[in-house]
Amino acid sequence: xxxxxxxxxxxxxxxxxxxxxxxxxxxxxxxxxxxxxxxxxxxxxxxxxxxxxxxxxxxxxxxxxxxxxxxxxxxxxxxxxxxxxxxxxxxxxxxxxxxxxxxxxxxxxxxxxxxxxxxxxxxxxxxxxxxxxxxxxxxxxxxxxxxxxxxxxxxxxxxxxxxxxxxxxxxxxxxxxxxxxxxxxxxxxxxxxxxxxxxxxxxxxxxxxxxxxxxxxxxxxxxxxxxxxxxxxxxxxxxx
Numbered sequence: 001x002x003x004x005x006x007x008x009x010x011x012x013x014x015x016x017x018x019x020x021x022x023x024x025x026x027x028x029x030x031x032x033x034x035x036x037x038x039x040x041x042x043x044x045x046x047x048x049x050x051x052x053x054x055x056x057x058x059x060x061x062x063x064x065x066x067x068x069x070x071x072x073x074x075x076x077x078x079x080x081x082x083x084x085x086x087x088x089x090x091x092x093x094x095x096x097x098x099x100x101x102x103x104x105x106x107x108x109x110x111x112x113x114x115x116x117x118x119x120x121x122x123x124x125x126x127x128x129x130x131x132x133x134x135x136x137x138x139x140x141x142x143x144x145x146x147x148x149x150x151x152x153x154x155x156x157x158x159x160x161x162x163x164x165x166x167x168x169x170x171x172x173x174x175x176x177x178x179x180x181x182x183x184x185x186x187x188x189x190x191x192x193x194x195x196x197x198x199x200x201x202x203x204x205x206x207x208x209x210x211x212x213x214x215x216x217x218x219x220x221x222x223x224x225x226x227x228x229x230x231x232x233x234x235x236x237x238x239x240x
Contacts, residue, residue, distance in 0.1 A: 043202075049116040051143035056158050059145035063129040065107075065138055067091075068149060068162065068226030070125045071103070084112030089120045089140075092127065095162030103165055107138040116142040127152035 036187035060122055069091030078085045085110050093100050107130045110117035117139050120126065129145035140146040145155070 026177055040096055049113055049142055051116065054145070056145075057121050059129050060098065060159075062131060063098065063144060064132045065105065065128070065130045066159070067096035067098070067105065067107060068093060068094045068125060068127050068156070069098035069100075071120050071122050074120055074122060078083070084110050084115065085116075087117070087120065089118075093165050094125065095164055097159050099130075105138065107140045108133075109140050118142060118146045119208050125149035127155055145220070 040093065054062075071089060072092050073090045075088040075090075079087055091105050091107065093103055093105055103115060105128075107128060118126070125148070127145075127147060128140050129150055130140045131144060133139050149156075152197050
């Protein structure tokens, strides 16, 4: 029997076979890279912010403070090069429903999306549901219900009319007026020294007032002299 003779490709065909094999290998490697990328990205998607549904009553009960505020300033805490940042947000309180009794309130949030940080923006208003952490600081997150004011009309309508806080320390001091006494001129002014040239209210008299008082005194003295002369007349000179 004749042995089968191995077929050999001509030298001119070998480069084409190698080129096709290389293309197939590249396609396989691309498929492997895509599969690895999807596998690596899948856990990140699972760690994204995910909130359980809650109603308004539950959000309000869980919050330490519920208020509408306008963002005045945002400050970053910690190093900007190491992981997500913790943000210190100062808000001007427009109206409050719970726990925010000052004109300004500071809340904390994070830039980490997986931790449901709130994307606060300076100059924009937000409806804030903030809860106290272990240190007593107020912390706001998306799962707590905090959201931009333009997206919270239903919550505001359900919460009802809020209260505008006023800082008592910043209010100007008011002098309480003392009511007048029971009656008489003596009760109108107490403790004011009045000299011979002072009015009843303690203010100095003008020149016209002094002249008027002098004229009245001279007239009274003239009347007393006339009466004295009449009394000195003889009884016969008196009219019957």
